Amino acid sequence: xxxxxxxxxxxxxxxxxxxxxxxxxxxxxxxxxxxxxxxxxxxxxxxxxxxxxxxxxxxxxxxxxxxxxxxxxxxxxxxxxxxxxxxxxxxxxxxxxxxxxxxxxxxxx
Amino acid sequence: xxxxxxxxxxxxxxxxxxxxxxxxxxxxxxxxxxxxxxxxxxxxxxxxxxxxxxxxxxxxxxxxxxxxxxxxxxxxxxxxxxxxxxxxxxxxxxxxxxxxxxxxxxxxxxxx
Numbered sequence: 001x002x003x004x005x006x007x008x009x010x011x012x013x014x015x016x017x018x019x020x021x022x023x024x025x026x027x028x029x030x031x032x033x034x035x036x037x038x039x040x041x042x043x044x045x046x047x048x049x050x051x052x053x054x055x056x057x058x059x060x061x062x063x064x065x066x067x068x069x070x071x072x073x074x075x076x077x078x079x080x081x082x083x084x085x086x087x088x089x090x091x092x093x094x095x096x097x098x099x100x101x102x103x104x105x106x107x108x109x
Numbered sequence: 110x111x112x113x114x115x116x117x118x119x120x121x122x123x124x125x126x127x128x129x130x131x132x133x134x135x136x137x138x139x140x141x142x143x144x145x146x147x148x149x150x151x152x153x154x155x156x157x158x159x160x161x162x163x164x165x166x167x168x169x170x171x172x173x174x175x176x177x178x179x180x181x182x183x184x185x186x187x188x189x190x191x192x193x194x195x196x197x198x199x200x201x202x203x204x205x206x207x208x209x210x211x212x213x214x215x216x217x218x219x220x221x
Binding site: 044092094 | 113115140142149150151152154157159164165197199201206207208209210211212213214215217
C-alpha cells in the first residue's frame, strides 16, 4: 500500500507563478525524497531531505519537512512551462521506496 | 555516469509470446529494482535485487521472472502475459535502498 498522500492531485498555474505541493506520510522515516516524472518517462530525483533537516533548497526548488506532522512540501518558484510534470514524494521503508499518489502540475505559458 | 538504460523503449507482444526487458547501470550501485506503473498512478515495486540476489518479490505473478546476470545488468523475462499487464516498466538502481534511486526511461509494454 502507498504510504504517502499528496495534495493537490492536480495543479494548474501560469508561468512565473509559484507552485506548492504537499505530501503526508504515516510511519517514521529517516529521509523523504521528491521525484519528477515527465509524461511517460522515467522518474528524476529532485531532492532528498533527511529527518533531522527542516528545509532544503536546490535552485528554484524548496523542500520542507515537518516530522511532527509527518508532512513535507515542495515549492517550485518562478515556474516555467518545462516544469509541467508529475511530482511524487517517496519514503523509504527497509528496502522499499513507497511513492505518494503524485501531483500533476501544469504550467501554462 | 548517472544513467540507467533500458531496452526496448516500446514492446508489443501477444499473450503467448516470450520477451525480455533489459536494464543496465554502470554506477556501481548494489541495489536494482523493477517497478510497474499504470497511467496516472505512482510506480509499484515488483522486485528488488541486492548484491545480485533477489531480496524482495512483491507477490508478482510467475509470468514475470527477474534475473540479475551481474552487478550491472537486470532482466525481466515475460511469458504468457495478460492485457492488464500493459504498463510502463521502470528499472532503477541505488547505492543503498533507502537513498536516492536512479531510474531508467522505462519500457512501454502493450499486451494484445
